[in-house]
Amino acid sequence: MIPHADDADPDPDVSIVIPLYDEVENLADLVERVREAMSATHHSFELVCVDDGSTDGTDRLLLDLAGTRPWLAPVVLARNYGQSTALQAGFERARGRYIVTLDGDLQNDPADIPALVDRLESDPDVDMISGWREQRQDKALSRRLPSAIANRLISRLTGVHLHDYGCALKAYRRHIIERISLYGELHRFIPSLAKEAGARIVEVPVRHHARTRGKSKYGIDRTFRVILDLILIVFFLRFRQRPLHAFGGLGLWMLTPGLGMLGWLLVLKLAGEDIGQRPMLLAGVILVLAGMQLIVAGLTGELLIRLYHAGGLRPQYHVRPAAPPRSLPPAR
Structure with missing residues (x-):
């Protein structure tokens, strides 16, 4: 692993984290455009570029560029782990008060970074700014249509309403x-x-450019992965702290009609009817057993959550940092 900077250096104001995968044609221009954008501001910065197992020489060029740019912090991963892991590697090495992310294909414009940082610095009521490619330059319907559907679906299910x-x-x-x-x-x-x-x-509008060099890493198969990941994130957001409400609720929905079926069959049996060949008997037994298993799974999840928090592995809540006091006008 390549260290990003001397630990004795003061922490920068802004850390710009960019995951890279086979972007050798864009990298030099990307680094220069980030430098131009940030040099025009009063903010100190570092550029944390994470090479995610590129095979086209991106890693070698990144190390060469870092040799003459002390503000460029290269991170070279051992293999291709995926964009999430590459971002996490960059986040763990970022030292700035503000952290900015963008892609390495130059479709995002580094010139938009200063405005986002200035907004965070001037508005204490904002913790995150998400870019909106209002004038998106991707012409392929295979990218625009799934993206539009995904944005609506994710916004509706997670409660975080964003255009992009x-x-x-x-x-x-x-x-x-x-x-x-x-x-x-x-x-x-x-x-x-x-x-x-x-x-x-x-959410604020940002510029977007068509890709002119390199090859897009996205395909239509990504849509199906998004759906599966969406199921995970919805469960995580709604039921991470209360798994019994998820599993137990579904279990009760199955257990209740199952017990109703078996109760009705018991009445018929006491009345002298033969119930051994009725499909309702099998359906009732399956619903009762499945419902009980789901409730037990929910109770097990509750025990695991209790042990997780008792061990102090993750806080149950976060306290908002105190905002710096705003200057008051002088007394008359």
Whole structure:
């Protein structure tokens, strides 16, 4: 692993985290455009580029560029782990008060970064800014249509209403990133995870450019993975602290009609009717057994959550950092 900077250096104001995978054609231009954008501001910065197992020489070029740029912090992963893991690796090495993410394909414009940082600095009521590619330059319907459907579906199910979940250009206060842990492919749902961590989120339009170099890493198969990940994130947001409400609730919905069926069959049996060949008997038994298993699973989940919190592995709540006092006008 390549260290990002001397530990004796003061922490920068802004950490820009960019995951890279086979972006050798865009990398040099990307680094220069980030430098130009940040050099025009009063903010100190570092650029944390995470190479996610590229095979086209991105890693070698990244190390060469870092040799003459002390503000460039290269991280080279041993293999391709996926965008979520690459982002997490960057987050763990970022030192800035504000953390900005964007893609490495130059479709996001680094010139938008200063405005996002200035908004965080000037507005204490905002913890995260999510970019909105209002004038999106992707022409392929195979990308635009699934993205539009996914944005509506995710917004509805998670309660975090954004126009553009897929925009990688986002800015955060550091304490929000410290509360988030990414794995799998949860990078698509960072706004939802941030909201669960207490973030106040706004969405602002940002520029978007068509890809001119390199090859897109997205395909239609991503839609099916998004659906599966959405099921996970909805369960996580709604039932992480109370698994019995999820499993137990479903178990009661199955147990109640099952007991009703068996009760009715018991009445018929006492009345002298033969119930041994009735399909209702088998259905009732299956519903009762399945319902009981789900309730037991919910109780087991509650015990695990209790042990998890008792061990202090994760806090049950977060306290909002105190905002710096605003200057008052002089007394008359």
